Amino acid sequence: MDAWTLPRTRLGALIRSLRDRGYEVIGPSYRDGAIVLDRIESDDDLPNGKRDVQGKGTYRVEDGEDARAFAFAVGPHSFKRWFHVPVERLYRVEREGKRLRFVPEPVTERKLALFGARGCDLAAMTVLDRVLLGDRYRDERYAKRRSDVAVIAVHCDSPSDNCFCHSMGTGPRARGPWDLALTELLDSRSHRFVVESGSALGHALVRELGLESASILDRTRAAEVPIRAARMLKKELKDARDLPTRLGAALESPKFDGLDSRCLSCANCTLACPTCFCTTIEDRTSLDGSSAERHRRLDSCFVGEHSYLHGGSVRQSTHSRYRQWLTHKLMTWVDQFGSSGCVGCGRCITWCPVGIDLTEEARAVSESRSSTHRLE
Numbered sequence: 335m336d337a338w339t340l341p342r343t344r345l346g347a348l349i350r351s352l353r354d355r356g357y358e359v360i361g362p363s364y365r366d367g368a369i370v371l372d373r374i375e376s377d378d379d380l381p382n383g384k385r386d387v388q389g390k391g392t393y394r395v396e397d398g399e400d401a402r403a404f405a406f407a408v409g410p411h412s413f414k415r416w417f418h419v420p421v422e423r424l425y426r427v428e429r430e431g432k433r434l435r436f437v438p439e440p441v442t443e444r445k446l447a448l449f450g451a452r453g454c455d456l457a458a459m460t461v462l463d464r465v466l467l468g469d470r471y472r473d474e475r476y477a478k479r480r481s482d483v484a485v486i487a488v489h490c491d492s493p494s495d496n497c498f499c500h501s502m503g504t505g506p507r508a509r510g511p512w513d514l515a516l517t518e519l520l521d522s523r524s525h526r527f528v529v530e531s532g533s534a535l536g537h538a539l540v541r542e543l544g545l546e547s548a549s550i551l552d553r554t555r556a557a558e559v560p561i562r563a564a565r566m567l568k569k570e571l572k573d574a575r576d577l578p579t580r581l582g583a584a585l586e587s588p589k590f591d592g593l594d595s596r597c598l599s600c601a602n603c604t605l606a607c608p609t610c611f612c613t614t615i616e617d618r619t620s621l622d623g624s625s626a627e628r629h630r631r632l633d634s635c636f637v638g639e640h641s642y643l644h645g646g647s648v649r650q651s652t653h654s655r656y657r658q659w660l661t662h663k664l665m666t667w668v669d670q671f672g673s674s675g676c677v678g679c680g681r682c683i684t685w686c687p688v689g690i691d692l693t694e695e696a697r698a699v700s701e702s703r704s705s706t707h708r709l710e
Contacts, residue, residue, distance in 0.1 A: 337553050338545035340516070342525035345403065346377035348486070348514075351542055352447045357484055360416060361449030362409070369395055371411040374449065381406060388494035388680065390689030401525065404450055404518050407494035408679050412608030413448050413455055417479045418462060421631040424615075429624045441475050447484040453505030454497075454679040456487060456512065458608035464671050465611055484535055487512035491559045493567055496680030498693055500564045501571040504677045507560035514539060517556035528556035569683075569693050571664075574674065578665040580700035585661065587702040589695070594652045596688055601634035603682035603692075604659065609675050612640065635659050664696055 340348065352359050353375070361374045364381040374380065385398035386406040398405045426437040448455075463480065466473040487508035490499075499505030508515055513536040516527040528548050531537050548556070571577065604610040614633035619626040633640055636655050641648035649655050667675035676692070683691050 336531065337548040337556065338529045338531075338540055339548045339552060340527040340529045340543065340545055342403070342520075342527070344543065345380075345527065347543055348539065349374065349377060349449065351539055352449070352484060352486070355445070357445045357447035359447045359449050360413065362404070362406070364395065367395060368393065369406050369409040371409070371413065371415075377403065380404075380450070385492065386494060388496050388684045390496070390683055390691055391686050392689075393684050400520055402518055402520055404488045404490075404516075405492050407490070407492055407497055408452060408454065408681060410606055410681070410685060412458060412606075412679075412681070413451065414458065414462060414608050416446060417459075417476055418466065418473075418611060418632075419479075421629060422475070424628045424630055427626040427628075441478040443478050443481060445482045445484070446479075447486060449486045450516075451485055451487045451508065451512070452490050452679075453487070453508035454499045454502075454677040455608055456485065456508055456510065457499075457502070457504035457677040458679070460511075461609045461671070461673060461675060461677065462611060464673070465609075469671070485510075485512040485514075487515040489515060489517045489556070489560045489563075491518065491563050493563050494680055494684070495568050496683040496691075497567055497678060498569040498571050498680060499678035500567050501569075501574050501693075502674060502676055502678035503574075505560070506563035506567075512536075517559050519552060519555055519559075526552070528552050569680065569691075571676070571678065571693050572697060577674075577696065577700055578668045581661055581665040581696070584699050584702055585657070587699045589698045589702045590653055590657050593656045593690075593695075596690060597636075597652050597656050598687060599636045599638075599652050599655060600687060601636040602685045602687060603690075604634040604636060605632065606681040606685040607663075608679060608681070609663075609677065610634070614640070635662070660692070660695060660699070663692075 349359055359374050360371055362369050362381055363372045363374055363379050364384050369381045369386055380403045382403050383398050383401045384395050387394050423439045425439055428435045466476045489508055490506035493506060510532055513533040515530045519526050531540055612633045612635060613630050616629045617626060635658050638647045649658055663675040
């Protein structure tokens with residue numbers, strides 16, 4: 335594959351080129367003690383020199399040992415929130431005499447450039463596309479937001495202690511689709527990026543920036559970066575391919591017991607997850623009955639009302655809700671959509687207030703034997 339060299343001093347020129355093409359650039363930025371995804375206007379907005387430290391239920395950002403722009407893993411945000419938005423109004427209803435007028439809420443179409451996307455987040459977008467675009471029930475609002483998106487990926491060199499992307503086949507090397515992919519190199523010689531192109535837009539950006547071909551040495555060093563990162567991973571989801579079968583045989587495993595006293599049903603894991611897509615509908619009516627609105631917002635299977643049918647909730651206990659989430663994410667998702675619903679980003683582990691580890695729970699359940707459980 336062709337590769338070019340982008341000096342660190344010209345990273346801002348790449349961002350400007352995207353903005354000049356009409357793209358709103360969304361990338362990592364340091365704010366309120368975390369590395370979040372937000373609108374960026376220049377390379378000064380990036381978390382330069384910052385690194386994250388993650389553990390079970392813990393997260394902090396500290397000054398790194400060098401000035402790298404991407405010396406971190408992933409934060410609490412994912413790119414999902416720009417396409418499958420947390421809250422949105424679907425339509426308004428207005429009373430006009432004895433008639434009702436329905437006014438659909440338009441979707442603002444804009445060009446978005448996802449800057450610094452990691453392999454796990456690109457894999458998550460592919461999963462969401464399969465669910466919301468490629469299934470029987472196509473989400474047209476999501477489709478409009480996904481209609482013009484550029485991707486500037488970064489091959490990860492700084493996984494967190496909670497990452498297990500290698501187990502899921504999603505990283506550390508970003509497997510696309512992307513327009514450009516960057517590998518950050520910093521040594522005594524210079525601070526630079528090795529750039530790969532994956533589309534016509536990517537080639538156009540390379541030509542516009544006038545980049546020089548990368549040396550064989552830099553190409554070799556760049557190829558080694560995600561390989562080194564994979565060796566740094568401390569967690570794994572063992573035998574991920576066979577996991578659905580093993581989980582299916584352990585649905586009544588006693589290992590699910592005890593979660594009631596640990597899991598808070600707070601829904602942090604599902605809100606931080608880049609692939610969870612459940613929503614609910616809320617109707618709001620004015621006091622005088624002259625108008626009403628229908629809103630859609632993200633929901634979670636950890637919320638009691640999520641499984642509410644006539645007469646009550648199907649899953650009333652924390653035990654049953656956690657089992658639903660774990661087995662759907664790692665087992666029945668495969669039956670529904672042809673792939674796992676997990677991309678190995680580790681967010682659910684980091685942002686769980688009590689530090690429940692999905693990899694440990696999945697291993698414990700899949701290696702256990704089923705037993706008779708109480709009725710939920």
